[in-house]
Each structure stands twice: as C-alpha cells, then as structure tokens.
Amino acid sequence: MKYICTFILLCFIFSCGQSERQKAEQAKTKQSPPLLNNITVETYKNDSTVGGFGYNIMVDGGLMIRQPNIPAVMGNRGFVSEADASKAAALVAYKLKNNIMPPSVTIEELGIGSRIRHPEFGTGVVINVKPRTYIVVFTERGKIEVAKAYQNIEVIDAQPVTDDPVSFAEVERIFTGIIKKYSDIQETVPLHGKWVGGKVVLHPNNPSQKPKEIPMDVFFNKIIMVRDRLRVMEQRINAHDKLTEEDKVNLQQYLTRIYGSLTTFNVLFKDEEDVFVGEKGAKE
Numbered sequence: 001m002k003y004i005c006t007f008i009l010l011c012f013i014f015s016c017g018q019s020e021r022q023k024a025e026q027a028k029t030k031q032s033p034p035l036l037n038n039i040t041v042e043t044y045k046n047d048s049t050v051g052g053f054g055y056n057i058m059v060d061g062g063l064m065i066r067q068p069n070i071p072a073v074m075g076n077r078g079f080v081s082e083a084d085a086s087k088a089a090a091l092v093a094y095k096l097k098n099n100i101m102p103p104s105v106t107i108e109e110l111g112i113g114s115r116i117r118h119p120e121f122g123t124g125v126v127i128n129v130k131p132r133t134y135i136v137v138f139t140e141r142g143k144i145e146v147a148k149a150y151q152n153i154e155v156i157d158a159q160p161v162t163d164d165p166v167s168f169a170e171v172e173r174i175f176t177g178i179i180k181k182y183s184d185i186q187e188t189v190p191l192h193g194k195w196v197g198g199k200v201v202l203h204p205n206n207p208s209q210k211p212k213e214i215p216m217d218v219f220f221n222k223i224i225m226v227r228d229r230l231r232v233m234e235q236r237i238n239a240h241d242k243l244t245e246e247d248k249v250n251l252q253q254y255l256t257r258i259y260g261s262l263t264t265f266n267v268l269f270k271d272e273e274d275v276f277v278g279e280k281g282a283k284e
Contacts, residue, residue, distance in 0.1 A: 039096055041089035043082050052078025055089035070158050111159040119152050190270040191220050223265050
C-alpha cells in the first residue's frame with residue numbers, strides 16, 4: 001500500500017509539471033505570432049475631403065491597413081507630401097515584420113522635424129529625440145525638453161523616426177536659427193568678463209539726491225532685448241509683402257542709424273559677432 005501511494009504521488013507531481021510546461025509553451029506561442037514577411041506599401045493622393053496623401057499596407061496582396069490621415073494627429077488631415085506618407089508607411093511595415101505592437105505611428109514616435117503644439121509652450125519643432133523625451137524649440141519659449149508620455153501634445157505635422165546619421169547639433173542650430181529669425185525669442189548673449197558682477201551707476205547733478213544703481217546683468221539684458229526687437233523688426237520689414245522696395249530701403253536706413261546709436265554699448269559684449277553694427281559697418 002505504501003508503494004502504491006508513493007507511485008500515485010509521483011504521477012501527480014509529474015502531470016502537474018508537464019501541465020505547467022504545456023501552459024508556458026502555449027503562452028509563448030501566443031506571444032510570438034509568425035513573422036509577416038510578404039508586406040508591401042503603397043501611397044496615394046486623398047480626395048479633397050481629407051487632402052494630402054495617405055498609404056496602404058498590403059500583406060500577401062491583401063489590404064491590411066488603410067491610412068488616409070496622419071496618425072496621432074488631431075483632426076483628419078493627410079500627409080503633406082507623398083514622401084512623408086511613404087516614410088510613415090515604411091515604419092509601420094517595419095514594425096509589422098518584427099512583431100512590434102502597436103504597428104501604428106504613435107505620439108511617442110515622432111521624428112526630427114515634427115511640428116507640435118503644447119498647451120503651455122505653444123508651437124514648436126522637434127530637433128532631437130531621446131529615449132523618453134523630445135527636445136523641442138518653441139516659437140515663444142525657446143528650447144525645452146518635453147516628456148514623450150505627456151498626453152496633451154497636439155501633433156501638427158508628424159515626421160517618422162529615421163535612422164539617417166544626422167548631427168543633432170546641426171539640426172538644432174538650423175531650426176533654432178529659423179525660429180529666432182522669424183520670432184522675438186531673446187537670444188542668450190554672453191557678457192564680457194570684465195563687466196560680470198559690475199553695475200551701472202547714475203549720479204544726479206543734485207548731490208542731495210541718491211544715485212541709481214543698476215546691476216550690470218540687468219542692464220545688459222535690456223540692451224539685448226532692444227537689439228533682438230530691432231532684428232525682428234528688420235526681418236519683418238524685409239518680408240512684408242505690402243511694402244515697396246523703396247519703402248524697405250528707407251526703413252532699413254532708419255534701423256541702421258538706430259544700430260549706429262547703440263554702438264556705444266559694444267564694449268559690453270564678449271563676442272564680436274554680437275555687437276551693434278552701424279552705417280559704417282554696413283558699408284564695409
């Protein structure tokens with residue numbers, strides 16, 4: 001009787017172990033579906049209702065995904081160009097071939113050059129992509145790092161992630177320069193070392209009145225604000241479509257004279273490229 005009980009116990013343990021192995025194999029099979037290899041993509045032009053371009057994903061000649069609008073974008077808008085639609089389709093096909101789910105392009109898969117709108121920072125352009133964040137240059141707030149998981153971002157124009165060996169520093173320089181050119185972002189300009197920690201003192205003619213002291217960094221910041229506003233005004237004058245060429249030249253002359261009046265403050269700048277240039281410098 002003792003041997004019979006031992007035999008039954010061993011059979012029970014063996015059957016339980018085998019059952020657990022079978023469950024594990026079944027779960028593994030469910031988690032690893034067969035790879036899809038025969039995948040093709042095609043792009044097409046949308047009708048006037050959606051506009052732009054879309055793409056189809058075909059598996060074994062049959063339609064699997066039809067995507068007329070940009071994924072992860074609010075509204076119903078097609079891709080701006082056929083090339084953009086083709087890039088997004090290629091990313092989806094790659095994810096399908098490698099069982100990466102979900103296969104669609106999500107808010108966490110924006111590439112460099114994507115334009116977004118943030119509820120606090122406004123509109124901006126993605127200039128760098130990190131594992132959990134985007135580096136974005138916003139028109140009104142400058143460069144800010146934004147979490148990919150943030151849910152309130154509206155995608156204006158999505159660019160898919162690519163493997164092109166692009167220099168992030170170069171991309172940042174280009175996009176930052178463009179946004180600075182057409183906005184009033186204040187640029188960070190270094191103060192000359194000998195003025196750091198100094199101050200501007202205004203002495204009234206009447207000795208009974210107290211002098212006014214202004215920290216040098218505060219004073220210098222106001223000079224930079226004036227310089228940047230003048231540069232924005234200059235760009236907007238040159239780009240204005242209602243002004244004649246003669247009007248633009250006349251206004252440019254006034255701005256040049258203003259720059260010339262501010263050359264006194266050039267001693268405050270650390271870098272020569274940041275200084276004011278008046279009429280004489282413009283002629284050179």
